[in-house]
Amino acid sequence: MPYIPHTPEEVREMLQSVGVANVEELFADIPRELRPASFDLPPGMTEMGVRDRLEALAAKNRIDFVSFLGAGFYDHYVPSAVDALASRGEFYTAYTPYQAEASQGTLQAIFEFQTAVCRLFGMDVANASVYDGGTAIYEALMMAVRQTKRATALICETVSPIYRTMLATFTEKLGLTLTTVPHADGLTDFTAFEAALDSRCAAVVVQNPNFFGAVQDYAALFAKAKSLGALSIASAYPVMASLLATPRSMGADICVAEGQSLGLPLSFGGPYLGVMTCTKELARQMPGRIVGRTADANGRTGYVLTLQAREQHIRRQKATSNICSNQALCALRVLIHLCLLGDEGLRRQALNSVEKAHYAAQRLTAIPGVRLLNDAPFANEFTVVLPGTALESCSNLMRWQYVPGFPLTRYYPGLENALVVCCTEKHRLSDIDTLADMIGALQ
Amino acid sequence: MRTVFEKSRAGREGVWQEKPAASASDFIPAGLLRGREANLPSLSELDVVRHFTRLSRLNFGVDANFYPLGSCTMKYNPKFTEVVANLPGFARLHPLAPQLCVAAKWCQGSLEVIYETERLLCEITGMDAFTLHPMAGAHGELTGALIIAAYHADRGNKKTKILCPDSAHGTNPASAAIAGFEVVSVASRDGIVDPEALAAALDDSVAAVMLTCPNTLGLFERHLPKIVDMIHDAGALLYYDGANLNAILGKMRPGDAGFDVMHVNLHKTFATPHGGGGPGSGPVGVSAALAPYLPISRVVKDEEGLYYLDYDYPKSIGYVAPLYGNFGVILKAYAYILRLGREGLIRVSEQAVLAANYLRVRLESCLDIPYNRICMHEFVASAEKSAQATGVRALDLAKALLDRGHHAPTIYFPLIVKEAVMIEPTETESKDTLDLFVEDLQRIAAQAEHAPEEVKAAPRAMPVGRLDETKAARDMVLTADLAPAR
Numbered sequence: 001m002p003y004i005p006h007t008p009e010e011v012r013e014m015l016q017s018v019g020v021a022n023v024e025e026l027f028a029d030i031p032r033e034l035r036p037a038s039f040d041l042p043p044g045m046t047e048m049g050v051r052d053r054l055e056a057l058a059a060k061n062r063i064d065f066v067s068f069l070g071a072g073f074y075d076h077y078v079p080s081a082v083d084a085l086a087s088r089g090e091f092y093t094a095y096t097p098y099q100a101e102a103s104q105g106t107l108q109a110i111f112e113f114q115t116a117v118c119r120l121f122g123m124d125v126a127n128a129s130v131y132d133g134g135t136a137i138y139e140a141l142m143m144a145v146r147q148t149k150r151a152t153a154l155i156c157e158t159v160s161p162i163y164r165t166m167l168a169t170f171t172e173k174l175g176l177t178l179t180t181v182p183h184a185d186g187l188t189d190f191t192a193f194e195a196a197l198d199s200r201c202a203a204v205v206v207q208n209p210n211f212f213g214a215v216q217d218y219a220a221l222f223a224k225a226k227s228l229g230a231l232s233i234a235s236a237y238p239v240m241a242s243l244l245a246t247p248r249s250m251g252a253d254i255c256v257a258e259g260q261s262l263g264l265p266l267s268f269g270g271p272y273l274g275v276m277t278c279t280k281e282l283a284r285q286m287p288g289r290i291v292g293r294t295a296d297a298n299g300r301t302g303y304v305l306t307l308q309a310r311e312q313h314i315r316r317q318k319a320t321s322n323i324c325s326n327q328a329l330c331a332l333r334v335l336i337h338l339c340l341l342g343d344e345g346l347r348r349q350a351l352n353s354v355e356k357a358h359y360a361a362q363r364l365t366a367i368p369g370v371r372l373l374n375d376a377p378f379a380n381e382f383t384v385v386l387p388g389t390a391l392e393s394c395s396n397l398m399r400w401q402y403v404p405g406f407p408l409t410r411y412y413p414g415l416e417n418a419l420v421v422c423c424t425e426k427h428r429l430s431d432i433d434t435l436a437d438m439i440g441a442l443q
Numbered sequence: 444m445r446t447v448f449e450k451s452r453a454g455r456e457g458v459w460q461e462k463p464a465a466s467a468s469d470f471i472p473a474g475l476l477r478g479r480e481a482n483l484p485s486l487s488e489l490d491v492v493r494h495f496t497r498l499s500r501l502n503f504g505v506d507a508n509f510y511p512l513g514s515c516t517m518k519y520n521p522k523f524t525e526v527v528a529n530l531p532g533f534a535r536l537h538p539l540a541p542q543l544c545v546a547a548k549w550c551q552g553s554l555e556v557i558y559e560t561e562r563l564l565c566e567i568t569g570m571d572a573f574t575l576h577p578m579a580g581a582h583g584e585l586t587g588a589l590i591i592a593a594y595h596a597d598r599g600n601k602k603t604k605i606l607c608p609d610s611a612h613g614t615n616p617a618s619a620a621i622a623g624f625e626v627v628s629v630a631s632r633d634g635i636v637d638p639e640a641l642a643a644a645l646d647d648s649v650a651a652v653m654l655t656c657p658n659t660l661g662l663f664e665r666h667l668p669k670i671v672d673m674i675h676d677a678g679a680l681l682y683y684d685g686a687n688l689n690a691i692l693g694k695m696r697p698g699d700a701g702f703d704v705m706h707v708n709l710h711k712t713f714a715t716p717h718g719g720g721g722p723g724s725g726p727v728g729v730s731a732a733l734a735p736y737l738p739i740s741r742v743v744k745d746e747e748g749l750y751y752l753d754y755d756y757p758k759s760i761g762y763v764a765p766l767y768g769n770f771g772v773i774l775k776a777y778a779y780i781l782r783l784g785r786e787g788l789i790r791v792s793e794q795a796v797l798a799a800n801y802l803r804v805r806l807e808s809c810l811d812i813p814y815n816r817i818c819m820h821e822f823v824a825s826a827e828k829s830a831q832a833t834g835v836r837a838l839d840l841a842k843a844l845l846d847r848g849h850h851a852p853t854i855y856f857p858l859i860v861k862e863a864v865m866i867e868p869t870e871t872e873s874k875d876t877l878d879l880f881v882e883d884l885q886r887i888a889a890q891a892e893h894a895p896e897e898v899k900a901a902p903r904a905m906p907v908g909r910l911d912e913t914k915a916a917r918d919m920v921l922t923a924d925l926a927p928a929r
Binding site: 001002003004005006010011013014015017018019020023025026027028029030031033034035036037038039040041042043044045046047050051053054055057058059060061062063065067069071073075077079081083084085087088089090091092093094095096097098099100101102103104105106108109110111112114115116118119120124125126128129131132133134135160162163165166168169170173174175215216217241242243244245246249265266267268269270271273280283289290291292293294295296297298300301302303304306307308309313315316317318319321322323324325326327328329330332335336338339340341342343344345346347348349350351352354355358377378379391394395398403406407410425 | 444446447448451455456457458459460461462463464465466467470471472474475476477478480481482483484485486488491492494495496498499500501502503504505506507508510512515517518519520521523525526527528529530531532533534535536537538539540542543548549550551552553555556563566567569578579580581582584585589592612613614616617618619620621622623626662663665667668691693694695696699700710714716717718719720721722723738760761762763764765766767768769770771772774777778780781782783784785786787788789790791793794796797798800801803804805817819841842845850851853856870871872873874902905906907908909910911912914915916918919920921922923924925
């Protein structure tokens, strides 16, 4: 039997030691009436057979498109060394480092990950990651609720609608009132936001660059929030963080991000990781696993899981969060990716993406009837308004193996003609030219 | 070992890309750009490869060490599943692809994997429907608790409490609390749920009871048929924590036994790697009565055999994940289930249970085992006697095992056993490995009697000695840039 090493002789010896005649006796505690009505599974297959089957399934997915689809999940180049290192069995076949002395590799890597993401966002403290970028926003909101002991929060409509729909599921149960502040042409409406802010508010949540791609200055909003005792939560795009003003410099208390763009494949939605960073004043509100530096009796530096008094295995129903598993292997990939690129590599990756997006915007807006949704600065993603519906343009272009972007219709009624177009360093200028030619030909 | 930041040398070239022709301020006003660089390390590719290769060597992992970490199911992770998950057809697919019109056509492979995995899990567990969205066991528990809340709310039931046995995983009460329930702990008797204590706690306000079966002591809940009836008679639902599903494959299905909601830990029973703490995957299964409340989206198959995402479930609890769960992990579990098939999965449980009982019997001479009877896939010993006699505690035994090349069992859990040492060998460890573990533990137990200080001084063969956790919590040095707190 695959992966089960016991020979018939060994099974006999083991049964004898235990003092039972056969394996079935070991299951005598399961009452007869609980025995399965059926267990109708296919017979086992060889490794080759399963691989053939899975390769055939993989071939049913079409990945041969030139795609300008981003919307929070990005196709940036991943250096080969990321796969090579993260696939070392010493990393991926270990578990949560409960035995610190036998887990210094994982622990030091998490400590370095915490350091790297804090430096990227200008924050003091990070955890070892949570499930994804949406969960990170949810956990950040819960941090604010605990810290301020308030139960309302404001979130901008320009924050990813994919995350906002998910937040609604959780906040409703928790007695947290999460109010969405409407966008104005794809931008955060600061007047509306400040009008909605009051001293009952636990937090404000924004995203920069926002879901439409726009880059804005949140310093004034965050200052107003602070003056009313609310925390400021910013959701960031880590690759672009190498260029953009840090959330901390604008006054954010908590910065979260979907970490996928830093070295993880798109993989149909996961595994990804939620990056969570905050100021040191909020360290004790941080959920999940956190690694700290310490020493052994001989003064040798080492790393341990710390501040565990916040966690479910100690606090049970009074824990800061129910989270147990994190996305440690994904965090390791992010760290390796950041180390391989360094500041200069990451900045180049970001800037090459930005340059291509601006070229694309220029080409597209040269087409009669195509315009940008707003005139705000943008990084590598922007929203164009087409003369016809975005979904229709999308289906037309897909016939020629092009995905022009993400149509906003589904999440933003009234923006049926709007399309979010994303470029990364992987796009060729000729791909962008072809995209523009094809969209031009549609009109 | 020095941190990767200390190894940085300004100007050293890493994996850089083409030099951009423009500068950021050509596109974005200077006021919106960052003032200074993040100060990520500047390293050559070899610097990075060597740093992480060396870090990896400081770790124990299943590939190199026996890892009997109770409750965590640290079995062998087949290599071919990694290859399968990295196939470009899967790895390069954008998660929003199915949201474009006509585009479900380009995701048929991935959608079929999800659909088929759900069907296989239904057959394995006897549940009627599954969602693969939850990204870990605790996420599954939270999803399950939200489904339970929605079910009762839909019927106008005023239910405010969830009961958990005192032996439960800490995530059970934490997840129930986050879903808005009051959590009440039920005392065990003789290591299993006491029907009388349960009866006393069961009233109209109880929405559900969360059970782990076999429980965290590795014992099967023998009163289960009675318990199920009591709970259903009280108008409550029964939640199955699937952390220990690997003990009962083909022997019992939670759905047949009367459980209404459950989660499965794909990273335990179905051999996907634990990754140093994740990613995991915690699919949730429900009975037909609860299926309308499952999270959206759901994968359905039309008459022509095409798969698509369906969002039209008005009673759904909504989204618990932004996309479709940890798809890469789901792929590995799917490949594992296909590889083992029916007979293989039954053997998984049989051999896991046999291995646990073999270790239990072989270790009973050197360890105190409070509930020493036929166990399932794991058992819990106690170091209480040696802690009192010689001061050698469960923690000391754990550290001494590291010196002999074995990862330690889970210690100090479950909470209902003092000085708990929770051992789960799994089916993938050979008898030779189990025997070596027994001999080493016997030697440590002998040493604990005649030279307890030696055991308390362990570990000695690790890269560091016992680390000062109090100092870590007090100093709060959580990044390389934070100085110790005063």
